[in-house]
Amino acid sequence: MFSRRTFYVGALIASTLFSVGPARAQALALSTAQAQSLGVRFGPVAGAAQLEIGASGRVVLKPDAQYLVAAPYAGMVSRVLVSIGQAVRAGQPLASFASPQLFEAGRALAEARSQANLARLALARDRGLHDDGIIAGSRWQATQARAAEAAAMVRAREAEMASAGIVFAGSGEPQLVAGRSGLIAEVNAVPGTRVDGAAPLFRIVDPNALELDLLVGRDVPAPTGGERVEVRQRGATGQVAGVVPASDGTAAVRVRVALDKRGSLQAGESVNVIVHLRGGPNAAGEGRVRIPAAALTYWRGTPGVFVATQAGARYQTVVVEAVDDAAATVRGALPPGTRVAVAGVGALKGMLAGGE
DSSP states (O other): OOOHHHHHHHHHHHHHHHHSSOOOOEEEEOOHHHHHHHTOEEEEOBOGGGOEEEEEEEEEEOGGGEEEEEOSSSEEEEEEOOOTTOEEOTTOEEEEEEOHHHHHHHHHHHHHHHHHHHHHHHHHHHHHHHHTTOSOHHHHHHHHHHHHHHHHHHHHHHHHHHHHTEEEOTTSOEEEEOSSOEEEEEEOOOTTOEEOTTOEEEEEEOTTOEEEEEEEOTTSOOOOSOOEEEEGGGTEEEEEEEEEEOTTSSSOEEEEEEEEEOTTOOTTOEEEEEEEOOOOOOTTSOEEEEEEGGGOEEETTEEEEEEEOSSEEEEEEOEEEEEOSSEEEEEESOOTTOEEEEEOHHHHHHHHHHTO
């Protein structure tokens, strides 16, 4: 016979075995009559194609859709040649600009070109003398080096002028030009105003280069990248191109959406966006589904649902991604067509406890 001590030890071991680890799928025998008497009712889970979340977003310009024209040196704007909203092309003059440094840069460029021209003439002369054996090879090499240095100086001075965004009109007047085509969005230049170097004078934008900036709260599943996005009222569609945590400490995420169809969106407006979540299985083979909030329960501290089977029901653990008053988004071994208990969950938990 077993002693009382042996019985208590066995009970303790059994209790420990039941409490270690998360609750796994556990079967319950349940007839149709029992289900009706207990008020148990099952409903289907929402498949991946039905997983949608709403988010608010702003229509913003892409970072490379804007171009700033700044004063290359400290100087004065003498004339403004464009207005806000005007379409401009790359290289089109925007304003007349005068600066002592600009004229010094122009003088240095002219000097470099003059020196390069003299170096080319010397190169042509010494080539003939070297071919006739009149000068030594060392002098010919020195002449070649001086010509290369002079040409490099010209390129450096020309690059300086090009980076300044300055051209000289037929009258010799220096003018600031547009670095790209687009619309004039800002004009900060006033004729007669003296400006510092690098002061922003014009902003040019491409109104068609738009994207969406979304803020997705922690109460809904966060996109991971590549999800389809649409703004139904405006006929715009796109894909999630980037997800980063928000910097406000709310556990929300900011989502960047690259548009493939602009629709009637305009930069600066706020819109309601639908994000179509992907419900494909993860590395563990668990797919993402949406279930009624009433179907989600906890057993031994582990979330799960009661899944309908031919013999009755079984408890299936899940991973909860988001929950609100109406529904929960979870990951688990719940393939399309799975039916979960949406009523009578308490009774099923009682049967599960009684079966142990």
